Structure formats: C-alpha cells, structure tokens
Amino acid sequence: MSGIEPLKVQQPALYEGRRGVYPKAVDGFFRRMKWVIMAVTLAIYYITPWIRWDRGQYAPDQAVLVDLANRRFYMFQIEIWPHEFYYVVGLLIMAGIGLFLVTSAVGRAWCGYACPQTVWTDLFQHVERFIDGDRNAQIRLEKASWGVEKISKRLTKWAAWLFIAFWTGGAWIMYFADAPTLVREFWSGEAATVAYATVGILTATTFIFGGFMREQVCIYMCPWPRIQTAMMDEKSLLVTYKDWRGEQRGSLKQAQANPQAFGDCIDCNQCVAVCPTGIDIREGPQIGCITCALCIDACDKVMAQIGKPRGLIDYCTLDDAVAVKSGRQANPPLKTLFRPRTIVYFGIWASIGLAMLFTLGQRTRLDLSVQPDRNPVYVRLSDGAIRNNFTLKIRNMETRPRIVDVTINGLSGAVMWTADGKREFAKQSVNFAVAPDAVHKVRLFIAAPPEGEERTEFRITTRARSGDERGDSDTVIFERPETEE
Amino acid sequence: MSDKKRIDQPTGTETVGHEWDGIEELDTPMPRWWVISFWACIVWGIGYLILYPAIPMANSATRGVLNWTSRGELDAEMKAETLRRAPITSALASIPVEQLAGNERLYQAAVEGGRAAFKVHCVQCHGSGAAGSKGYPNLNDDDWLWGGDLNAIHVTLTHGIRQPDHDETRFSQMPAFAGVLSTGEIDAVTSYVRSLSGLEKASANTAAGATIFGNNCASCHGADGKGMREFGAPNLTDGIWLYGGDKATLTATVNQARYGVMPRWNNRLDPVTIKMLAAYVHSLGGGEEAPAPVTAPVAVSGTSPAKVATNVGN
Ligand code: SF4
Ligand code: SF4
Numbered sequence: 001m002s003g004i005e006p007l008k009v010q011q012p013a014l015y016e017g018r019r020g021v022y023p024k025a026v027d028g029f030f031r032r033m034k035w036v037i038m039a040v041t042l043a044i045y046y047i048t049p050w051i052r053w054d055r056g057q058y059a060p061d062q063a064v065l066v067d068l069a070n071r072r073f074y075m076f077q078i079e080i081w082p083h084e085f086y087y088v089v090g091l092l093i094m095a096g097i098g099l100f101l102v103t104s105a106v107g108r109a110w111c112g113y114a115c116p117q118t119v120w121t122d123l124f125q126h127v128e129r130f131i132d133g134d135r136n137a138q139i140r141l142e143k144a145s146w147g148v149e150k151i152s153k154r155l156t157k158w159a160a161w162l163f164i165a166f167w168t169g170g171a172w173i174m175y176f177a178d179a180p181t182l183v184r185e186f187w188s189g190e191a192a193t194v195a196y197a198t199v200g201i202l203t204a205t206t207f208i209f210g211g212f213m214r215e216q217v218c219i220y221m222c223p224w225p226r227i228q229t230a231m232m233d234e235k236s237l238l239v240t241y242k243d244w245r246g247e248q249r250g251s252l253k254q255a256q257a258n259p260q261a262f263g264d265c266i267d268c269n270q271c272v273a274v275c276p277t278g279i280d281i282r283e284g285p286q287i288g289c290i291t292c293a294l295c296i297d298a299c300d301k302v303m304a305q306i307g308k309p310r311g312l313i314d315y316c317t318l319d320d321a322v323a324v325k326s327g328r329q330a331n332p333p334l335k336t337l338f339r340p341r342t343i344v345y346f347g348i349w350a351s352i353g354l355a356m357l358f359t360l361g362q363r364t365r366l367d368l369s370v371q372p373d374r375n376p377v378y379v380r381l382s383d384g385a386i387r388n389n390f391t392l393k394i395r396n397m398e399t400r401p402r403i404v405d406v407t408i409n410g411l412s413g414a415v416m417w418t419a420d421g422k423r424e425f426a427k428q429s430v431n432f433a434v435a436p437d438a439v440h441k442v443r444l445f446i447a448a449p450p451e452g453e454e455r456t457e458f459r460i461t462t463r464a465r466s467g468d469e470r471g472d473s474d475t476v477i478f479e480r481p482e483t484e485e
Numbered sequence: 486m487s488d489k490k491r492i493d494q495p496t497g498t499e500t501v502g503h504e505w506d507g508i509e510e511l512d513t514p515m516p517r518w519w520v521i522s523f524w525a526c527i528v529w530g531i532g533y534l535i536l537y538p539a540i541p542m543a544n545s546a547t548r549g550v551l552n553w554t555s556r557g558e559l560d561a562e563m564k565a566e567t568l569r570r571a572p573i574t575s576a577l578a579s580i581p582v583e584q585l586a587g588n589e590r591l592y593q594a595a596v597e598g599g600r601a602a603f604k605v606h607c608v609q610c611h612g613s614g615a616a617g618s619k620g621y622p623n624l625n626d627d628d629w630l631w632g633g634d635l636n637a638i639h640v641t642l643t644h645g646i647r648q649p650d651h652d653e654t655r656f657s658q659m660p661a662f663a664g665v666l667s668t669g670e671i672d673a674v675t676s677y678v679r680s681l682s683g684l685e686k687a688s689a690n691t692a693a694g695a696t697i698f699g700n701n702c703a704s705c706h707g708a709d710g711k712g713m714r715e716f717g718a719p720n721l722t723d724g725i726w727l728y729g730g731d732k733a734t735l736t737a738t739v740n741q742a743r744y745g746v747m748p749r750w751n752n753r754l755d756p757v758t759i760k761m762l763a764a765y766v767h768s769l770g771g772g773e774e775a776p777a778p779v780t781a782p783v784a785v786s787g788t789s790p791a792k793v794a795t796n797v798g799n
Contacts, residue, residue: 018518
C-alpha cells in the first residue's frame with residue numbers, strides 16, 4: 001500500500017478492492033492555504049442561500065435563487081429570464097475557460113484545492129482524524145477486530161459523516177426555493193417529493209464519495225483529470241519531485257555515512273504518508289496526483305529537520321526540470337505564468353466577462369415579441385379594409401406592475417384593437433396593465449386600407465409609462481391580398 | 486495464444502496474451518465499485534423482465550407481472566385529463582351560450598377547446614385557419630350570413646344549414662333566375678349588384694338593374710341590398726363575396742342560385758363541444774355582441790370602401 005513493493009502476481013482477481021489510504025496530518029504553507037480555501041468555499045456553499053436581498057413586494061427576497069417553478073434566476077441585483085439564458089451559458093463558458101487558464105498556468109489547482117470532491121473528502125478526513133486518530137491509529141483500528149471500541153468509533157464517524165452529508169444535501173435544495181420557508185416545509189413534511197429525493201440522493205453521494213470512494217472518484221470516475229492532462233503543457237506548474245536533487249535516495253544513516261553517493265531524499269516516505277490519494281510522487285507526474293501540494297509541506301518539514309534547503313518536492317514545470325537537469329537556469333516564475341497561452345486564455349475569459357457586463361447594463365426590462373397569424377395571413381373586412389392578426393407577448397421584467405403603451409408606426413391609416421375591444425373604437429395605440437415580472441399575451445387586430453403594397457413593413461413599439469422608459473419594438477409585415485379583382 | 490501471457494514489467498500486471506503490432510493489453514482487474522454496479526444492473530434487468538412486458542413472442546410480448554401497457558397508460562391519462570377538466574366542462578354545460586362572453590375565464594377555456602375541436606371537425610371545409618374558400622365562408626371576417634353573435638353562431642352549429650332531415654335547420658332558398666329573367670335582365674341586375682360595392686360605375690344598365698332588383702331580389706336582400714340574416718341572404722354592398730364578385734360568377738349565381746350546406750352538429754357532437762366551437766369561431770375577429778332584443782339584426786358595417794380612409798383616420 002505504501003512504497004513500490006514489487007507485486008506478486010498470480011492469477012489476477014476479478015475485481016480489485018480499494019486500497020486503504022490513511023493520509024497523515026501535516027502542517028505547512030499549502031495546508032494552511034487549503035484550510036482557508038476550504039473555509040471560504042464551504043461558507044459560500046452553506047451560507048449563500050440564506051442571504052436576503054430586497055426586491056420589493058413582487059419578487060422573492062433571496063439573494064441567490066434558481067426559481068425553477070417560475071423560471072427565474074436571481075443573483076443579487078440581477079434577474080435572469082429563461083430567454084436570457086445566454087447569460088448562464090456565458091457564465092458556464094467563463095467557468096470553462098477559467099479552468100483552462102488555471103490549468104495551463106498552475107496545473108490541476110482546481111483538483112488540489114477547490115473541487116467539491118477534494119474539499120468534502122478533506123473535511124471527512126479531518127473528521128476521521130478527530131475520531132480515529134492520525135494515520136497510524138487509523139491503520140491499527142482498521143486491522144483491529146470488531147470490538148466495542150471499533151464499533152463505537154465507526155458508528156460515531158459514520159454518524160458524523162452522515163450529518164455533514166445530510167447538511168450538504170439539505171443546503172443544495174435551498175438554492176431552489178425560499179430557504180426559510182423550505183426548511184419549515186421540509187421538517188413538517190410538506191415539501192415537494194423532489195426536495196426529499198434530492199436531499200436523499202445528495203446525502204448518499206456525499207457520504208459515499210467523501211467517506212469511502214474518495215480518490216477513486218478522481219482516478220476512475222471524473223473526466224477532469226483526462227481533460228486537464230490535455231490542457232497542460234511543459235510550461236504548466238506541477239507538483240514535482242526533483243529527482244535530480246533527491247536521487248540516489250537513501251536513509252539518513254546511509255546518507256550521512258556516504259554523502260557523495262546519496263541525494264537529498266532520505267526515503268522517509270513522509271510524502272507518501274500525507275498523500276490523500278495514496279500515491280508516491282517520486283515516481284513522477286501521474287494521473288493520481290491531484291496537486292494538493294501536501295507532500296511539499298511534508299517534505300519541506302523533513303528538509304528543515306535535516307538542515308537541507310526546502311523544495312525537494314515543489315511546484316516546477318517540465319521545461320524547468322529539463323533545464324535544471326542540464327545545468328541551465330530555470331525560468332523566472334512570472335515568465336512561466338505570463339506566457340502567450342495564459343494571456344490568450346485570460347483575454348478570452350475577460351472579454352466574455354466584459355461583454356456580459358456590458359449587455360447586462362444595456363438590457364431593457366421590457367421586451368416585445370410579435371407573432372403574425374400565418375393562417376390566414378390577411379382577412380378582408382366587409383368595408384374592403386384588410387385586417388392582419390398578431391399575437392403580442394409583452395414581457396414586463398421589472399418587479400412591479402406597469403402600464404405599457406403599444407403603438408404602430410409606418411403603416412398609413414392603420415388602426416388596432418384587441419380581442420375584447422371593437423373595431424369601432426380602434427385607435428393607433430392601445431395600452432395594457434402588465435403584471436409585475438410577467439408575460440402579457442394579447443391578440444391584436446390591425447386593419448388598414450386595402451390600397452398599398454402587398455407586403456408593408458411597419459413597427460410595433462412598446463413603451464412603459466413608468467420606470468425604465470426604454471421600450472422594445474419589432475418590425476413586422478402587413479400582408480395584403482396578392483391581386484385585386 | 487494464452488501461452489503468450491506474461492507479466493508486464495513496469496506495472497506488474499499480467500497481459501491478456503494478445504498482441505497486435507507490438508501492442509499488448511493488460512489484464513487490469515476491474516475496480517470493485519464497477520463490478521458492483523455491473524451486477525446491480527443485471528439484477529435491475531431481471532426485475533424489469535419480470536415486472537414489465539419484455540420478451541417478444543409470436544403475437545405479442547410477455548405481459549409482465551405489473552400488467553403494464555402503453556395503451557393502458559394512455560387510457561389512465563385520458564381519464565385523469567377528463568377528470569381534471571370536469572369542473573370547466575360542467576360549468577360550460579350549464580351556462581347559456583349567450584352569457585359566455587361575459588365570463589372571461591370560461592370564454593377563454595371554451596375558445597381553446599373549440600380551437601382543438603375545430604381542427605378535427607371543421608377544417609375540411611373552412612380550412613385550418615378558418616379562412617374558408619370559394620363557397621365556404623371565411624370565419625375571420627366581420628361578414629355573417631346567419632349572424633355573428635355567440636347565440637347565432639351556436640344555432641348555426643347546432644342545427645346546420647339546409648339539412649333536409651331537420652326541422653330547425655337554417656333554411657332559405659334563392660330562386661334560380663335562369664328562364665325567369667331574360668339574359669339582358671340578368672346582365673343588368675348583376676351590374677347593379679356590382680355597383681353597390683363600387684365594382685362598377687352607375688350607368689343606364691345599372692339603373693335598369695335597380696328596378697329588376699327591387700322587383701325580384703329586395704324581398705330577401707333588402708331594398709338597399711344589405712341582406713337579411715333571417716334568410717341567410719348575404720349583404721351585397723360589402724367587399725366580401727362568398728362565390729366571387731366578378732361578372733361571370735355573379736351571373737352564374739343569379740342563373741342557378743346557390744345552396745350552401747353545412748352539417749348540423751347536434752347529432753354528432755356533445756353540447757359542450759358545440760358551445761366551445763361557437764366561442765372559438767366568435768373569437769376569430771368578427772364576433773359580434775348579442776343584439777338588443779327588439780331591434781332587427783343590422784349589418785355591422787355599411788361603410789363603402791371609399792369611406793375607409795376617414796373611418797380609419799380617427
Ligand atoms: S479529479 Fe475530478 S473529482 Fe478529483 S479533484 Fe480533480 S476534478 Fe475533483
Ligand atoms: S502526490 Fe503530493 S500533490 Fe499529489 S496528490 Fe499526493 S500529496 Fe497531493
């Protein structure tokens with residue numbers, strides 16, 4: 001399980017059980033960074049749905065809310081309607097390109113620090129250490145027979161894990177409904193079945209992935225390592241064992257006896273002991289390494305104890321490794337970070353972000369879409385005039401009721417009326433009271449004199465009487481019969 | 486082949502013994518969770534096999550313990566749907582059709598139901614957009630032969646037009662004037678009728694036609710030619726022609742007369758569907774309000790095409 005003992009191979013088993021990984025606690029720069037990132041990401045996840053945000057009486061006051069039932073997405077002062085889903089697409093593209101950027105610069109930093117799988121596994125491992133003790137105690141307990149101590153410790157641990165897992169699943173659904181209401185409904189049994197099912201599933205996945213499958217998720221199930229491998233190049237920072245400095249490895253005793261023959265690695269196996277995926281980084285870069293950098297912390301501590309400079313295991317690019325091995329200077333870190341590839345990624349990422357901010361600032365909160373009747377395209381009225389029918393959808397995307405005027409321009413002699421109006425009282429503009437945050441669908445009849453082109457372009461314009469007065473307009477066609485008798 | 490099995494050095498895993506151009510396959514064992522999912526799928530599959538129709542036989546498939554069929558599922562869905570609609574259906578059944586327009590919610594429900602029923606029963610003649618064609622009225626416009634308020638449309642739908650087997654059907658009969666009037670007289674009267682809507686200029690011929698019209702046609706079409714709805718006699722002064730307003734078609738109409746028919750639906754559809762159809766047709770743009778009880782039905786718009794501009798400008 002540790003080290004690279006040669007495997008005795010007989011007939012391979014039909015399946016392979018998970019080899020236990022019992023990472024040792026470690027302290028150091030990267031461990032502290034992981035603490036901070038863990039605290040921040042968990043806090044964001046658990047607390048966000050509870051932040052309130054006043055939007056007036058017609059909209060929910062939850063800062064971040066994915067309101068699937070009413071098809072709205074709220075994020076602080078931004079409200080997104082389904083037809084504006086491109087903002088979400090934009091965000092996802094930004095997230096994707098952001099990962100490209102991070103990966104090409106600092107390798108699998110996402111895996112090592114921010115991925116939920118890593119964060120929750122880390123959390124579960126701390127709980128495990130708290131209950132079972134550190135690495136050696138854990139191994140001992142695993143080997144021990146099922147006595148009172150083992151059973152009670154296991155039950156405590158699983159209970160603690162289940163509690164966290166349940167809390168995690170529970171927090172997820174809070175993003176999809178008003179959190180305080182949902183909590184009340186959840187406990188009084190009134191919440192929707194899908195809420196219980198979601199919590200159940202997420203509790204199970206958190207419990208199993210974080211408690212038992214851990215690194216197996218990363219190694220077998222997750223597509224990210226494969227994709228990231230393709231995005232890294234020889235200039236990406238990787239957690240690297242500097243074999244040119246460490247080899248020939250030998251125990252401290254051997255090394256002290258014969259300093260010329262041995263490198264800095266004293267083969268203490270500390271880097272393996274702390275590794276959350278149970279691998280040996282000294283074998284070289286490998287898919288099992290999530291670059292959590294804990295082995296750097298472990299190794300630095302050892303180097304300090306034996307009075308050698310830190311960084312036998314360190315972030316290093318393949319290029320630098322080659323350069324240093326052949327006696328050249330490593331590139332300065334800034335040059336490694338700011339190279340054409342990362343700059344292009346950043347450029348794309350930033351321009352999508354800026355473009356989205358710009359369009360967000362420009363968007364109007366009143367939207368019109370007009371659909372002409374296709375069958376029939378026109379109707380001849382008894383007085384000879386021609387009528388076209390349209391279906392208007394007016395979206396009032398502000399969270400208050402508004403009066404909206406609809407006018408027509410560019411169609412001479414035209415008048416309009418609605419389904420509940422009458423042609424006798426037709427005018428050149430009509431108005432509607434549109435409910436807050438709602439779509440008003442209305443059928444509009446427009447009549448014009450028969451004289452005129454077969455297809456006349458004209459505009460239908462909406463404008464709200466209050467608030468943001470920018471409106472929206474649509475160019476549509478007025479159709480007349482092809483031939484006059 | 487199997488004798489070529491060997492231990493792969495760097496990984497320590499046995500190979501399966503095949504080799505293609507120097508490429509060998511390792512016999513890496515499956516992870517346990519994978520194997521568990523694999524067996525779980527098989528168990529699920531067996532369960533499915535027992536519960537649901539699965540194995541094809543000569544005429545059908547095995548039935549499965551649950552007795553599930555897609556037909557049965559559809560049936561259950563339809564029943565549930567009928568049940569869901571029951572409140573609306575019963576409300577529609579009890580409301581008198583002329584009051585439907587006053588009940589916004591019911592009216593809208595009826596329009597939507599009528600839209601669906603129309604697509605099944607009416608499109609064959611009136612077209613899927615209800616725009617009609619020669620001899621089949623356009624239901625979108627504001628010209629009605631037998632009346633365009635909810636009640637009138639409902640009567641037409643219920644009893645049909647010129648149904649010989651039914652007493653309450655809409656009925657009228659225009660005489661065929663071939664042989665009754667001379668060719669010259671028919672020419673004069675068609676010219677006069679065309680002049681009513683501005684298709685022809687006034688002339689000596691139309692003046693002669695006016696007299697013939699007064700003697701033969703005014704009893705049904707009215708002295709002013711604006712038609713009479715109790716006979717389904719069309720308004721001849723407007724811009725809408727059921728069969729065509731050109732000279733030839735009009736001459737044919739006067740010569741042989743027209744007898745458009747429409748099925749009565751009271752023996753084919755339930756009363757609620759007929760009400761819904763009435764609401765739908767009424768909603769298409771030409772629907773009229775119920776006439777005040779005393780006044781005789783009057784054509785809505787007598788405006789001649791020349792007056793459109795002023796009508797439209799205000
Ligand atoms: S391999 Fe996948 S699951 Fe594991 S840390 Fe990376 S992204 Fe997360
Ligand atoms: S080898 Fe080092 S960096 Fe990689 S996963 Fe293990 S401890 Fe983390």
